[in-house]
Amino acid sequence: MKELKPYHVLFFVLGVMLVLSPVVYFMPEEGVNIGGATINFMTKDDFLHPKKQENADVDDIFSSIDTSMNATTPPKPLIKHQNGSNGNMGAPGGGSYEVESVVDLLMSDAGKENLYRFFESLSGAASRQERISILHYGDSQIEGDRITGFVRERIQNQFGGNGPGMIPATNVYDTYAFNQSYSENFKRYTCFGGARLSNSKYGAMASASRFTPEYKLETENTIDSLELTEQTAWIEVGPSNRARSRARSFNNVKMHYNSCIAPTMLRVYQDGNIIHEDSLIMDGGQHTVHLSFPSTPSKLKFEFKGKISPNVCAFSLEGDYGVQVSNIGMRGSSGTIWGAMNHGVLATMYREANTKLVIMQFGGNSVPSFKDSTSVRNFASYFKSQINMVKRLNPGAMVIVIGPSDMSKLDEGIYNTYPLLPYCVDRMIAATKESGGAYWNLYAGMGGYNSMPAWVEKGMAGSDYIHFSGAGSKFAAQMFYNAIMVEYNTWKGN
Numbered sequence: 353m354k355e356l357k358p359y360h361v362l363f364f365v366l367g368v369m370l371v372l373s374p375v376v377y378f379m380p381e382e383g384v385n386i387g388g389a390t391i392n393f394m395t396k397d398d399f400l401h402p403k404k405q406e407n408a409d410v411d412d413i414f415s416s417i418d419t420s421m422n423a424t425t426p427p428k429p430l431i432k433h434q435n436g437s438n439g440n441m442g443a444p445g446g447g448s449y450e451v452e453s454v455v456d457l458l459m460s461d462a463g464k465e466n467l468y469r470f471f472e473s474l475s476g477a478a479s480r481q482e483r484i485s486i487l488h489y490g491d492s493q494i495e496g497d498r499i500t501g502f503v504r505e506r507i508q509n510q511f512g513g514n515g516p517g518m519i520p521a522t523n524v525y526d527t528y529a530f531n532q533s534y535s536e537n538f539k540r541y542t543c544f545g546g547a548r549l550s551n552s553k554y555g556a557m558a559s560a561s562r563f564t565p566e567y568k569l570e571t572e573n574t575i576d577s578l579e580l581t582e583q584t585a586w587i588e589v590g591p592s593n594r595a596r597s598r599a600r601s602f603n604n605v606k607m608h609y610n611s612c613i614a615p616t617m618l619r620v621y622q623d624g625n626i627i628h629e630d631s632l633i634m635d636g637g638q639h640t641v642h643l644s645f646p647s648t649p650s651k652l653k654f655e656f657k658g659k660i661s662p663n664v665c666a667f668s669l670e671g672d673y674g675v676q677v678s679n680i681g682m683r684g685s686s687g688t689i690w691g692a693m694n695h696g697v698l699a700t701m702y703r704e705a706n707t708k709l710v711i712m713q714f715g716g717n718s719v720p721s722f723k724d725s726t727s728v729r730n731f732a733s734y735f736k737s738q739i740n741m742v743k744r745l746n747p748g749a750m751v752i753v754i755g756p757s758d759m760s761k762l763d764e765g766i767y768n769t770y771p772l773l774p775y776c777v778d779r780m781i782a783a784t785k786e787s788g789g790a791y792w793n794l795y796a797g798m799g800g801y802n803s804m805p806a807w808v809e810k811g812m813a814g815s816d817y818i819h820f821s822g823a824g825s826k827f828a829a830q831m832f833y834n835a836i837m838v839e840y841n842t843w844k845g846n
Contacts, residue, residue, distance in 0.1 A: 456838060474675065501528070531589070535586045557680055562664070591649075690745075710742050755795060
């Protein structure tokens with residue numbers, strides 16, 4: 353084999369450049385059509401004046417927000433009951449809520465009236481020793497308690513409450529808010545992708561789990577004719593040492609279930625000892641098993657025995673009173689799922705949780721699929737119907753919509769905001785106002801057009817130019833919390 357000399361490589365490179373020079377010089381901006389296919393290549397202008405990444409200026413945004421609450425809290429629970437539950441876990445920590453907002457909530461007069469009604473419930477929950485719930489629905493931007501966890505800690509510290517609130521029956525996302533494990537025969541069903549329930553009784557978490565397939569019983573004797581084998585399954589839940597202080601402490605544990613149509617025995621173990629034993633109610637309806645403890649319990653094992661599984665919808669980890677803030681992450685969802693769920697079960701769970709605010713954080717999964725302005729308007733119209741559906745299921749509850757963040761599309765080596773994203777934000781704002789809700793503009797809060805590359809550069813977002821990093825999630829959560837508290841201060845007359 354002939355040995356390559358350095359000048360051989362040099363001549364080869366120069367030869368390639370010589371051959372490609374006419375192509376670069378004469379290549380039109382729109383490319384060349386050959387056999388119905390468009391061929392693009394570097395043009396003369398691209399060579400002489402290469403494109404540069406343009407980032408929004410976000411320095412003022414990051415310097416304007418107090419992030420002192422972003423620090424990891426010590427592993428010691430704030431409240432610890434030693435002598436049995438006296439109903440007092442949930443007292444607020446207090447402190448100032450004087451803040452400034454980067455981007456204010458956008459709403460109509462009807463929306464402001466609904467928001468102020470929520471503030472009335474929020475401010476009085478501790479003094480009335482009442483539990484109220486905030487449910488935060490969203491796509492992958494919030495999964496694993498991102499954004500929600502920070503907002504929860506601030507709200508519970510200010511207004512009272514403990515625990516992470518409702519959690520999935522079987523969690524599939526990494527989270528620091530709680531610990532959970534389950535037997536292999538439990539299968540997860542969701543209304544937003546993957547395996548689905550034929551009866552659509554997912555409940556407030558939009559997911560449920562079963563340890564057997566669904567069966568339809570025509571008579572009481574059908575179960576014998578199916579020749580099913582009794583199965584044992586289990587789910588363990590407990591506090592996490594990685595959780596924020598308020599989420600780490602709770603003394604009320606609830607198990608939500610429905611569709612129990614065959615004998616099912618439930619045993620609850622703590623430290624290997626049975627602390628509760630009961631037969632689940634077999635009427636197929638929505639029910640709750642409620643256990644109360646003098647202080648935060650160690651890991652609890654819920655063991656089920658039966659031939660046909662009920663739908664286990666969720667667990668709730670709560671204090672005695674105050675605000676419960678639940679994270680309901682739905683990877684890949686566009687937020688148009690409420691029509692796919694049984695409304696009777698949903699309304700029951702919303703009512704039992706005393707739901708006063710529903711946060712709907714969506715839009716990001718739809719942005720890449722928009723083809724034209726008509727597709728954006730169709731999405732916004734359908735999303736408006738979802739807001740109205742949530743309001744019908746929660747009479748009197750407030751809805752806050754958080755729209756998509758800035759998202760970048762790679763084009764010729766340059767990251768730019770998706771073309772129809774700003775229009776999507778405008779349409780979602782209009783839909784939210786018309787529905788009597790409030791809109792918080794995350795896109796504007798980040799800095800608007802081409803702000804995502806700047807957030808990536810600062811380590812506040814990931815290399816996919818879509819999702820926030822851990823630090824970015826906390827910062828976005830702080831901005832959102834500040835927007836709520838600015839309105840709260842106005843309501844209080846400060």
